[in-house]
Amino acid sequence: MATYVEIIRHEFPDIDSELFQYVTGVLDSSAADFESVDEIFEAIGDVLQEVSVSKNEDDVREICQKMFNTLKLTSNSSKSNVLLKAPIQLSKMTGHSDYKTEDAKGIWMMRRDLGTTVDAKKLEKAEARLKAKQEKRTEKSSQKTAGPLVLEEASASQASNKKESRLEASGKNKSYDIKIENFDVSYGDRSLLTGADLHLAYGRRYGLVGRNGLGKTTLLKMMSARSLRIPSHISILHVEQEVVGDETQALQSVLECDTVREGLLKAEKELTAKLNSGVSDGTESGRLTEIYAKLEEIEADKAPARASVILAGLGFSSKMQQQMTREFSGGWRMRLALARALFAKPDLLLLDEPTNMLDVRAILWLENYLQTWQSTILVVSHDRNFLNAVATDIVYLHSQRLETYRGDYENFVKTKEERLKNQQREYEAQQQYREHIQVFIDRFRYNANRASQVQSKLKLLEKLPELKPLEKELEVIIRFPDNFEKLSPPILQLTEVDFHYSTEHPIFINLSVSADQDSRICIVGENGAGKTTLLRILLGDLTPVQGIRHAHRNLKIGYFCQHHVDQLEMNVSSVELLALKFPGRPEEEYRHQLGGYGISGDLAVRPVASLSGGQKSRVAFAQMTMAHPNFYILDEPTNHLDMETIEALGNALQKFKGGVILVSHDERLIRMVCKELWVCGCGTVKRVDGGFDEYKDILQEQFRKEGFL
Structure with a gap:
């Protein structure tokens, strides 16, 4: 050329x-x-x-x-470029x-x-x-x-209540119930909640649900920052950020949350040192006696055992409990933050997607632990099985307001559907009544003999309460393109594979597994058992130390990494992101692709950094499926997704004509998709014929043996 x-x-x-x-x-x-x-x-x-x-x-x-x-x-x-020697x-x-x-x-x-x-x-x-x-x-x-964009900030405002203010100022308010009334929450110029009310009764466990991007996480942040009025005597703990890594041991990091105990122990140490040194003013013995009485009253000697039980339940072995916090990854530091919150026992515990960083075993333990929680919990979760096990009430965020339903998530779904049907029936009945009256008015409007009746009917119309038509939420639909040819099995196979990062700690020994285009394989196991490593070997990103990986020459894998959302380019819009990954296509094609995952209109041109976690996940799905793979490997794809999107994802995987290997802790998705269950651990992968029910039974039996139940 x-x-x-x-x-x-x-x-x-x-x-x-x-x-x-x-x-x-x-x-x-x-x-x-x-x-x-x-x-x-x-x-x-x-x-x-x-x-x-x-x-x-x-x-x-x-x-x-x-x-x-x-x-x-x-x-x-690039080979045509010539580098100068000087x-x-x-x-x-x-x-x-x-x-x-x-x-x-x-x-x-x-x-x-x-x-x-x-x-x-x-x-x-x-x-x-x-x-x-x-x-x-x-x-x-x-x-x-230059770094991440400077994003808009959330804010909250609330109508003043003189009675509550006087009660708070007098110090006579001893109730631990929380009533936040007539408040607004916004994010930049977007209104998330308008004139909302939230009542939390002490000792009940509330699940906060709603579509992605409506403001659930923002509401928790406003409450924890006390931007909304919550009585000052109520302690609040929001599990939001991972523990900072330092030289503190994991167990000690949890114990330090009990500031009363830590203060008493410090005072005891100082007084004992004074007595032993001979420098004494004669009051140390009396003060020590008081401190010992307080330590006994709060059962300080039992605190290490209680902290250890919480850590063990969340997956920390005895050895890990003695490790310094800086030695843990971000996921384990988030578990440590959760352990600290559970140990501290605040009056109001705010949890935002606590199951995201947990494996199935830890989720089952947390469900059992929270069922005996004495104070108030408000938890944002998209794991319906977790909410069924934990929640006593459901708070539903929609249309910029909050509605509270008694019972677990399944009861909420039934009650909401019945309420919506009644609302629609009332609206239709009123419309018919209005039309009937309007017919009379139109017929006799100019009849002098009926003038008084017409006026009466007009007044009746004015007095009727204005019912609004039912606002149906848009159904979430996900489709995975499957216009590809059938591949002859096996299309993906590992034969007698050994793998390790260091010879002292083998991950897999003599592992043999296979998958084809009809496979619907779900992989479970404790964190650190090698689930993600197995996926990377299957992908070909990691080479076995010994053994063979075989992949069909026409195999085209779409991979969703559990950290995929964090790795998106945050400073560009979703449309620009697809254009960077798949250049040369018209903008309409990028918008159509994003629209298939609920990222349409203004959302598609907003910076990715400004989207909610669930919306970022949808962008990641749109990016992954743009190349039309014939096999999907998904590592924890449900993190941050709302329940409607998880349901749509499960339906899409059921209909997909290619193969699927899924790592997930979401029981609902596993039950929807799984045809084979692989349990990863102890250097191998075992197939559980009884599926997820058998796996849960195995875990419950372990809990009984370990004294958790």
Whole structure:
């Protein structure tokens, strides 16, 4: 293929040397920046049109297309780049060589000959456009490297209540019930809650549910920051951030949450040291006696055992409990934050998706533990089985308001459906009644004998309460494209595979597993058992130490990593994200792809960083399925998804004609998808014929043996 220099020489033989230097200088300096033929045309099109009167705009655009193809071919061939052995200093080169300064001039040094055949104003406009484009690119690049966007902040406001204020000021309010009335919550210029009420009775466990992006997490943050009025004597603990890693042991980190116990132990240590040193004022013995009495009253000696039980239930072995917090990964530090909250026993415990960082075993333990919780819990969760086990009430966030339902999640679904049916029936009955009255009014409006009756009917219409039609939430639909050919099995196989990161700790020994296009395999096991490692071996990202990985030559895997959402480019919109991953397609195609996962309208052009966790997951799904894989490997795909989307995901996987391997802790999704259950642990993978029920029975038996039940 001809170079752009040869194309210009051939197409514009009469171009003068100065303009030739200008055009080639533009193409040479900005070759990597041009993303389309339109950008090249904007930069040099006007100039080239002036050079030859025989060529119209379409002719010049076609020539620009040829040069664009050449530039792309050149930029993609990195082998053609020549590296200089040493830097060249132009000042010295021009000063100590036979080169004339004019010969070394580039676009930045050019002087324009007044006798040029090209319109100088047009040339200046072309230069200005190029300069503006380059500045815009530089600005966009600096934004991407400058760090995360500065996002809008959430805020809350609440109508004043003089009675509550007086009661709070007097110190007479001893109730641990929480009543937050007539409050608003917004995020930037978006209203999340308007005129909402929230009543939490002490000792009850509330599940907060609703679609992604409606403000559940924001509401918890406003409560924990006391931006909403909560009596000052009520202690609040919000499990939101992971524990900071330092030299503190895990067990000690949990014990330090009991500030009363820690303060008494510190005072005891100081007083004992004074007595032993002989420096005493005679009051130490009496004060020590008081401290011992208080320590006995709060059962301080039992605290280490209680903390150890909580840590063990959340998966920390005896050895791990003695490790320093800095040695744990982010997921384990989040578990440690949860352990600290459970140990501290606040009056109001706020949990945001606590099951996200837990395996099935730890989730079952947490369900059992929270069922005996004495104070109040408000938990955001999209795990319906967890809510069925834990929640005594459900708080439903929709249409910028909150509704409370008695009972667990299943009872909430039934009651809500019945309430919606009644609401629709009442609305339809009222509409019929209104129409009946309106017919009478229209018929006798101009009848003088019926004037009083018409007026009466009009007043009746005015007094009728205005019922609104039923607002149905949009159904979430997920589809995985499956227009591909059937592959002959086995399409993915591991044979006698050994794998380890270090020889002292083997992950898998003599492992043999296989999957085909009909497979619906769910993998479970404790955190650290090797589930993600197994997936990466199946993907081919990790090479077995011994054994063979076989994959069909036409196998095309779509992989959803459990940290996939965190790895998205946050400073661009969802449309721009797909354009970066799959360039060259029309914007409508990106929008259509995102719309299939509920990211449409304004959501598609907002920065990814401003989306909720569930919305980011949907963007990740849209990105994963854009390439039309014929096999999916999904690692914890339900984290952050709302229940409707999890349900839609399960239905999509059921209908998908390719193979599926799924790692999940979500019981609902496992039951919907699973045909084979693999339990990962002890250096191997075991198939459980009885499915998830048998696996739960195994775990419950372990709890009984370990004294958790």
